[in-house]
Amino acid sequence: MIRLGLLMLATLLGLFLVLQSLGSENLRAERRPEPAPAASAAQDAGGAPLTDSPPEDSQPTAPVVQAEAQTPEKTIDYPGPELEPSPEYAGQTPDEPVVELGEDGQIMYVTASRLNMRSGPGTQNSVLDSLTRGTRVEALGPPEGDWVQIRTAQGVVGYTSGEFLSAEAP
Secondary structure: OOHHHHHHHHHHHHHHHHEEEEOOOOOOOOOOOOOOEEEEEEHHHOOOOOOOOOOOOOOOOOOOOOOHHOOOOOOOOOOOOOOOOHHHHHHOOOOOOOOOOOOOEEEEEEEEEEEEEOOOOOOOEEEEEEEEEEOOEEEOOOOOOOEEEEEOOOEEEEEEEEHEEOOOOO
């Protein structure tokens, strides 16, 4: 065990001496290439070197035109015929309420920027819909509870936190 320790110490001492003697000079300095003079893309392609002043016989250049003026407006062209509503839904708009609110309970408004409507009273229940601020809902249960059973204008029934419902529109 002592021999192993002495062998490791001798190896480290030898490595230290070699690095100390060679480490004082910069071995990479002589291997570095000289920096190349700056060249333009035209020079790379075999053209004449750039000069600071334009030649006397050159004509004035045209003014620079901004990209917005040159680029045509993009139009999206979808292949196929124009889309038409299904005959069973012809004349209906998607925002048309399915049920009349206020028949079975008090009209309430969502006061949060986004409010989850859940399948049961509690956050452990799944989310049925996400309501935005100002959405009209009908409270089917007592509106002053922690969780209020509500119905949306589309007829979806679920539960939301009563903290984010108000009788006045926001």
